[in-house]
Amino acid sequence: QVAESGGGLIQPGGSLRLSCAASGFLVTSNHMSWVRQAPGKGLEWVSVLYNSGTTYHADSVKGRFAVSRDSSKNTFSLQMNSLRAEDTAVYFCARAVRAAGGMFYMDVWGKGTTVTVSS
Amino acid sequence: DIQLSQSPPIVSASLGDRVTITCRASQGIEMWLAWYQQKPGKAPKLLISGASALESGVPSRFSGSGSGTQFTLTINSLQPDDFATYYCQHYSTHPITFGQGTRLDI
Numbered sequence: 001q002v003a004e005s006g007g008g009l010i011q012p013g014g015s016l017r018l019s020c021a022a023s024g025f026l027v028t029s030n031h032m033s034w035v036r037q038a039p040g041k042g043l044e045w046v047s048v049l050y051n052s053g054t055t056y057h058a059d060s061v062k063g064r065f066a067v068s069r070d071s072s073k074n075t076f077s078l079q080m081n082s083l084r085a086e087d088t089a090v091y092f093c094a095r096a097v098r099a100a101g102g103m104f105y106m107d108v109w110g111k112g113t114t115v116t117v118s119s
Numbered sequence: 120d121i122q123l124s125q126s127p128p129i130v131s132a133s134l135g136d137r138v139t140i141t142c143r144a145s146q147g148i149e150m151w152l153a154w155y156q157q158k159p160g161k162a163p164k165l166l167i168s169g170a171s172a173l174e175s176g177v178p179s180r181f182s183g184s185g186s187g188t189q190f191t192l193t194i195n196s197l198q199p200d201d202f203a204t205y206y207c208q209h210y211s212t213h214p215i216t217f218g219q220g221t222r223l224d225i
Contacts, residue, residue, distance in 0.1 A: 103210035
């Protein structure tokens with residue numbers, strides 16, 4: 001399973017770091033992803049970190065968000081900079097399963113952590 | 120980006136009913152499609168991958184079908200636990216995207 005932490009209220013332009021603690025599997029051996037859900041809206045993929053170290057981000061966060069992992073703590077993190085009101089959402093951490101075609105779906109999800117960007 | 124369009128946005132049904140939700144892709148995605156169930160305030164739960172492969176532990180009343188651009192999620196004999204929002208997600212190319220969701224109401 002995975003469990004997110006680090007959410008909170010942040011002013012526009014600020015930075016926040018979300019953390020995802022994994023148990024039962026190693027983040028370094030798996031692919032990990034962040035998905036967010038704005039209030040009352042659907043799911044939006046944010047970022048992925050493949051076990052190779054390669055990362056991809058949605059266009060909406062490219063250049064502002066970064067992902068990383070800490071093997072000693074078995075955690076996966078999302079560093080969010082230059083936050084905007086439209087980044088307000090529940091952020092879910094999930095283990096990604098990479099298919100033969102190269103892309104992925106998510107099979108283990110955390111309960112989410114809420115990020116509110118507001119002055 | 121590949122767009123996924125789910126229909127209907129909301130479906131009302133009763134216990135024991137059979138319900139079908141459709142997901143249409145803006146271009147062919149072979150069978151690279153997953154379905155998730157989400158209840159209010161909870162994380163999404165993976166139901167189906169590869170368009171039709173049921174995840175372990177998911178009741179057999181759930182089934183998925185389709186390929187290319189049209190996919191369906193069918194739920195037979197609706198149970199109280201099934202009332203939730205359902206999302207499709209493609210994993211054909213970057214970026215992965217989700218459908219807008221279908222809410223299943225009593």
